[in-house]
Amino acid sequence: MTADPRRALIVRACSRGGAGGSPTAVVLDGGPFTAEERRAVPVACGTSHAVFVSARDGRASLRFFTAKGELPACGHGTVAALAVLADRSGLPEYRTTLHAGGRSFAGRAVRRAGAFEARFDPGPVTLRETTASERDLVLPLFPAPAGPPVVAFVGRPRMLIPxxxxxxxxxxxPDLGRLRRACDRLGLLGCYLNTVPTAEGRTAARMIGGPPCRRSVR
Structure with missing residues (x-):
């Protein structure tokens, strides 16, 4: 059995007001697919990534793939998987235990006006200072930051730039070609630009670049 992209469901994860979002291919895992077959799905579907879901006995195992290979974790992929599982359940509120990236965690999705509001525990986030090489390759592609950038780890590392x-x-x-080459060289998923939080704690952010290059607004 092959990973047929025609079986994939395309979910716009993390949309706002029914617009935007990150298109994600969701495949309800039905066979022992090879890594090559899994990598081919996001290419065929025109998405930056795909999530393969194996659900059984109230638990769901998730695996995330781009055209380049497997990701240890993917927030958009997890949200998309929860939406598909909730839709298949027919329940107004769906809860399950998810397993991905070597850990198990709770997931929940609630049906709201033809869409789903999904939540899960993303796990611990670790931070470190940027290296001189990271600053030299990435920061010239953006305007001067409003504060020191850092590298955050949730699965794969990404640079946070205020x-x-x-x-x-x-x-x-930015020049997306240069940014992608810099991220590939440094092993970064991409760059997450965010505004300085307001007094109420609100911020806006964009994820830009990485393999494959993508751009999303939240």
Whole structure:
């Protein structure tokens, strides 16, 4: 049995007001697919990544793939998988135990106005200072940051770069080819630009770059 992309469901994970989101291919795992077959699914579906779901006895195992290979974790993929599982259950509120990246954690999805609001425990986030090589390769592609960038680990590392305003965030338009090459060289998933939090703790953010290059707004 092969991983047929025609069996994939495309979910726009993390949309806002029914718009935007990150298109994710979700495959209800039905066979012993090879890594090559799994890598081919996001390419065929035109998405940056795909999640393969094996559900049994109230638990669901998730595996995430891009065209380059397997990811240890993927937030958009986890949200998309929860939405598909909740839709298949027919329940107004769906709960399960998820297993991915070597850990088990709770997942929940609630049906709301034709869509699903999904939540899960992302696990611990670790931070470290950026290296000189990371700063030299990445920061020239963006306007001057509003504070020191850091590298965060949730599965794969990504660089967090603060910017001063929403207008500045929206205006960012780096050379995506150069950024992808820099991320590939440094082993980064991409760059997550965020505004400085307001007094109420609100912030806006964009994920830009990485293998394969992608751009999303939240």
């Amino acid at each position: 910017v001063p305003s929403r207008a500045g965030l929206a205006a960012v338009s």
